[in-house]
Amino acid sequence: MSDVLQQIANGKASAVEDCLDLYGGLVWSIARRFSSTAAQAEEAVQEIFLHLWQQASRFDPGKGSEKAFVAMVARRRMIDELRRLENRPRELPLENLPENPTSRADQRLERSLEAQLASRALDGLKPDQRRAIILSVCYGYTHAEISEATSTPLGTVKSYISRGLKKVRECLLEGKGAASR
Amino acid sequence: MSMRRLEELLILRASQGLSLAQQRELDELLRDAPGEFDAQEYEYAAAAVEMAFNEGQELPPSLRRKIAAQGQRVLAQKQEPARAAEASPQPQEVSSWVTWGGWLAAAVVLLAFLLLFQDQIFEGSPQGRDWAELRQELLDEAGDVILVPWSATEDEASLPEASGDVVWSNSRQEGYIRISGLRPNDPSRSQYQFWIFDQLRDQRFPVSGGVFDMPAQQDEIILPIRNWLRVYQPGMFAVTVEQPGGVMVSDRSRIALLAQRQP
Numbered sequence: 001m002s003d004v005l006q007q008i009a010n011g012k013a014s015a016v017e018d019c020l021d022l023y024g025g026l027v028w029s030i031a032r033r034f035s036s037t038a039a040q041a042e043e044a045v046q047e048i049f050l051h052l053w054q055q056a057s058r059f060d061p062g063k064g065s066e067k068a069f070v071a072m073v074a075r076r077r078m079i080d081e082l083r084r085l086e087n088r089p090r091e092l093p094l095e096n097l098p099e100n101p102t103s104r105a106d107q108r109l110e111r112s113l114e115a116q117l118a119s120r121a122l123d124g125l126k127p128d129q130r131r132a133i134i135l136s137v138c139y140g141y142t143h144a145e146i147s148e149a150t151s152t153p154l155g156t157v158k159s160y161i162s163r164g165l166k167k168v169r170e171c172l173l174e175g176k177g178a179a180s181r
Numbered sequence: 182m183s184m185r186r187l188e189e190l191l192i193l194r195a196s197q198g199l200s201l202a203q204q205r206e207l208d209e210l211l212r213d214a215p216g217e218f219d220a221q222e223y224e225y226a227a228a229a230v231e232m233a234f235n236e237g238q239e240l241p242p243s244l245r246r247k248i249a250a251q252g253q254r255v256l257a258q259k260q261e262p263a264r265a266a267e268a269s270p271q272p273q274e275v276s277s278w279v280t281w282g283g284w285l286a287a288a289v290v291l292l293a294f295l296l297l298f299q300d301q302i303f304e305g306s307p308q309g310r311d312w313a314e315l316r317q318e319l320l321d322e323a324g325d326v327i328l329v330p331w332s333a334t335e336d337e338a339s340l341p342e343a344s345g346d347v348v349w350s351n352s353r354q355e356g357y358i359r360i361s362g363l364r365p366n367d368p369s370r371s372q373y374q375f376w377i378f379d380q381l382r383d384q385r386f387p388v389s390g391g392v393f394d395m396p397a398q399q400d401e402i403i404l405p406i407r408n409w410l411r412v413y414q415p416g417m418f419a420v421t422v423e424q425p426g427g428v429m430v431s432d433r434s435r436i437a438l439l440a441q442r443q444p
Contacts, residue, residue, distance in 0.1 A: 008256070016252035024240035024248075030231060032238060042244050043411050049248045053255040064225045071228035071235070072221070079198040118229035136196045137230045143197060162192050169226040 002066050009057035019052065023070045030071065034078035034140045044081060048074050064172075068114050075137075082140045113175060121171040125164055128152065132160040183210055187218060195223035312403040316348055316357035323350035329418060329440040331360065338364050338373075338422050338437040347418045347440045349377075349406065356406040358390070360420070363437060365397035373437065374427045377408060378417040385430075387419070388412055392427035417441050 004022060007015035027048050028041070035041035051073055059069045122130050131150070135141045143161060147154040187210040190203055199207060211220055240248075320326055326348060333343035343362030350356060358375055366372060375390035382388065390406045422435035 008252075011256050013253055013256050016249050016256065019252070020240065020245055020249055024245055025237040026232070026235055028240045028244075029236050029238040040411065042241075045240070045244060046248055046251065050251060050255070053252045063219070063221060064228070067232060068225050068228045071231045072224045075228060075231060076224070083198045083200075112232060114225075114229040115232035115235075118226070118233040122230065122233065133230060134234065137227045138234050140197070161196050162189070165192050165195060165223055165226050165230075168230055169222050172226055172229055173222075 005052070005056040005059040005066050005069070008053060009059075016053075020049075023052075023067065026067065026071060027074045030074045030078060033138065034082060040081075044077055048077050051077070065112055065114055067112055079140055114172060117171045117175045118168050121168040122164070124167065125160075129160040129164055132157050133164040136161050137165075184214065186210065187214060191218060191220060191223045195227040312357060312405055315405070316359065316403055319350055319353070319355055319357065320348055323353055323355070325352050326350045327415075327442065329442050331420075331438045331440045333362065334436050334439060336422065336435050336437045338366070338435065340364065343438060345401070345438075347406075349412075349415055351412065351415070354408065354411060356408075357403055358406060358418075358420075359401065359403045360395070360438065361401040363395040363420070365395050366422075368394050368425055370425065371422050372425050372427060374421050374423045374431065375404075375406065376419045376421065376431065377406070377412050377415050378419070379412050380414040380416040382413070387431075389427065389429075390418070392423070415442060 002022060004015050004018045008019060027045055031041040031044045031048070032038070035044060052070065055073075059066060063069075064072075122133065125133070128150075132146055132152070135146050135149075136143065141149075143157045144154060146152070147157045150157070152160075187207070190199065190207040190210065193199060193203065194207065211218075320328070327350075329347045329349075331343060331345045331347070333339040333341055340362040343360070345358065345360040345362070348357045348359070363373065372392045372394055374392050376387040377390050378384060378387045388408050388410045390408055391404065393402070393404055395402065418440040419433075419436055420438040421431045421433060422437055423431060
């Protein structure tokens with residue numbers, strides 16, 4: 001398990017490159033997906049890492065992995081930005097959503113335990129429900145936007161996302177419990 | 182009921198973010214029910230979903246170099262805060278740029294301020310060209326350039342004949358301020374600070390555009406705007422009088438110039 005954030009918190013200069021090796025691609029792909037331009041994504045990535053350099057000590061390994069913490073920080077920043085620019089023109093990628101990751105055998109081994117647990121939880125969802133989760137979590141669309149674009153009642157979209165995230169949370173908690181036994 | 186609402190808000194925060202009112206409501210519910218929920222569990226769940234689908238594109242090399250350099254500076258300053266404080270510049274012309282994202286902790290903002298402050302010390306115009314020439318070039322070439330004239334205020338720093346303008350191109354994120362009619366300042370007592378009010382940002386936190394001095398021997402100054410944060414929809418510009426080095430958030434008690442963009 002990586003302790004690069006702890007090293008950053010301790011002021012170890014060499015950990016900066018290690019952190020970028022480990023999480024640069026993750027943060028960049030989140031920023032790129034949430035941003036309409038590369039320039040916006042670049043600005044966001046700089047702010048996200050500035051936050052990480054300064055707030056690395058806030059990482060609590062008891063709550064999740066470093067990678068999940070970094071993804072959480074990046075998502076927060078991007079959601080914040082999206083809500084600020086609410087009139088952004090964006091098209092929902094309904095036809096090009098990523099495939100279910102558990103079906104990609106080549107990537108299974110490379111993914112962290114949390115990602116695998118989330119995949120497993122998503123496996124049990126109906127396609128419409130999985131689509132709502134992906135559009136919300138991975139692309140930052142609001143529940144109302146998803147409702148409109150998919151012609152699904154808003155209450156149903158909210159319910160899909162709520163139940164989906166509850167299921168992922170339960171899987172993560174069970175996985176964490178199993179790992180600690 | 183409040184537990185159900187608390188969970189609803191935590192899920193909403195993890196999936197699409199909260200409005201200010203919802204955030205306040207969540208804060209109150211969390212305060213009233215400490216320990217009922219780990220406030221970050223749903224955000225971690227959303228992060229795990231993100232990780233499951235994340236394709237991990239490579240960070241562009243030039244951006245990576247920039248971020249790595251930024252990281253080294255942050256860590257160096259954390260290691261040597263005393264030296265960092267001593268190193269704070271007292272330049273003739275300085276730009277100090279800060280991020281005000283609501284999600285960033287005040288400490289991050291302060292650090293960014295210090296770092297960027299040092300990064301953007303004015304060192305003269307590039308390749309021997311003066312700012313007036315570059316300003317004119319922007320006016321001639323940028324298709325979306327705006328020119329907004331300054332208006333004097335009743336502040337004692339502003340002479341009645343104060344004039345000049347702000348030239349700004351959103352697509353280039355480049356601009357210049359031209360000012361005459363400001364009283365010369367003593368940099369050891371106060372400095373002028375330029376602000377951009379972005380209509381797509383919280384109006385309480387305009388984007389800082391730089392700290393500068395008005396030399397006694399000069400009738401007019403032209404300076405580049407070095408906004409560190411992207412400006413999306415500038416609606417108004419202002420020059421305030423601040424403590425030496427500028428401030429992160431102005432109390433706006435002394436506004437020397439205003440430039441209001443007409444709709």
